[in-house]
Amino acid sequence: MTDTPHPDQVSGSTTATSGALPGYPTDHAAYPEAAGQAVTIRGLRKSFGQRVAVDDLDLDVPRGSFFGLVGPNGAGKTTTLSMVTGLLRPDSGRIFVAGVDVWGDPVGAKARMGVLPDGLRLFERLSGPELLSYLGRLRGMPAETVTSRATELLHVLDLDEAGGKLVADYSTGMRKKITLAAALLHSPPVLLLDEPLEAVDPVSARIIRTVLSRYTGAGGTVIFSSHVMALVEGLCSHVAVMSRGRLVASGPLAEVRGSASSLDDAFMHLVGADEVGEGGLSWLGSSQA
Numbered sequence: 431m432t433d434t435p436h437p438d439q440v441s442g443s444t445t446a447t448s449g450a451l452p453g454y455p456t457d458h459a460a461y462p463e464a465a466g467q468a469v470t471i472r473g474l475r476k477s478f479g480q481r482v483a484v485d486d487l488d489l490d491v492p493r494g495s496f497f498g499l500v501g502p503n504g505a506g507k508t509t510t511l512s513m514v515t516g517l518l519r520p521d522s523g524r525i526f527v528a529g530v531d532v533w534g535d536p537v538g539a540k541a542r543m544g545v546l547p548d549g550l551r552l553f554e555r556l557s558g559p560e561l562l563s564y565l566g567r568l569r570g571m572p573a574e575t576v577t578s579r580a581t582e583l584l585h586v587l588d589l590d591e592a593g594g595k596l597v598a599d600y601s602t603g604m605r606k607k608i609t610l611a612a613a614l615l616h617s618p619p620v621l622l623l624d625e626p627l628e629a630v631d632p633v634s635a636r637i638i639r640t641v642l643s644r645y646t647g648a649g650g651t652v653i654f655s656s657h658v659m660a661l662v663e664g665l666c667s668h669v670a671v672m673s674r675g676r677l678v679a680s681g682p683l684a685e686v687r688g689s690a691s692s693l694d695d696a697f698m699h700l701v702g703a704d705e706v707g708e709g710g711l712s713w714l715g716s717s718q719a
């Protein structure tokens with residue numbers, strides 16, 4: 431995760447350019463497998479100066495899966511999700527969401543995804559209902575549909591009591607929930623969430639988990655990044671592990687966990703962190719001063 435915008439960062443989470451980018455390949459037929467998947471990534475690369483953040487990534491996310499993307503700090507999770515959601519231009523590679531090429535048909539792809547991005551930037555001077563109404567209209571939804579869905583989402587996410595409170599005054603949990611509501615409003619087939627449950631209180635976290643489980647139960651696909659292995663193990667049907675910009679494992683949860691006693695143990699092994707010892711720090715706690 432980083433707060434520093436890169437020159438390639440596309441501004442605004444709802445930005446959509448129409449049509450393919452100039453010079454962008456349109457040979458979708460070369461990737462027939464993309465039609466059956468929620469997300470297909472092929473040969474994705476991104477560098478920041480000398481640092482390779484995402485290194486030749488191939489990934490398939492099956493439709494209807496609850497898909498966890500995990501990896502140590504700096505593994506490239508946010509960079510990957512930012513490219514999948516059309517917020518950050520890849521150096522090379524192809525990405526399809528619900529069979530639509532994200533950088534070849536950005537408008538079509540964005541209609542098929544809901545996004546909870548890293549570093550929530552919201553319209554701070556609007557109330558929750560105003561924000562949802564504005565975003566729904568931006569998406570071209572009929573006013574009555576926006577109002578009825580917004581009312582239902584605010585209720586389910588326990589935000590209706592916030593009433594006229596401005597988003598600027600929302601807590602972290604409320605901000606995540608209102609962003610999730612905005613991501614769900616147009617009922618997209620794919621949800622992409624960057625650390626949706628980090629820094630959220632247990633009550634809000636449970637509400638978010640319940641809404642996401644209901645969404646996948648109805649056939650939607652959730653892809654989310656997280657550092658919390660127990661959460662991923664409890665929620666996800668599939669998991670991908672990234673380390674240093676590369677994919678080190680991907681597949682059904684049980685397959686990635688293998689014979690390890692927990693996903694946490696499997697993760698430590700996969701990212702080469704199981705050598706962490708207890709050596710050193712002998713001075714710690716020895717002073718009674």
Ligand SMILES: Nc1ncnc2c1ncn2[C@@H]1O[C@H](COP(=O)(O)OP(=O)(O)OP(=O)(O)O)[C@@H](O)[C@H]1O
Pocket residue numbers: 431432434435436478481482483501502503504505506507508509510
């Ligand atoms: N805008 C940027 N400018 C320069 N370097 C960047 C930028 N964004 C990411 N990086 C670098 O790319 C690498 C991958 O970062 P990224 O934020 O994608 O990792 P992450 O897996 O999401 O990490 P975390 O778990 O800490 O959120 C890191 O080395 C990071 O420092």
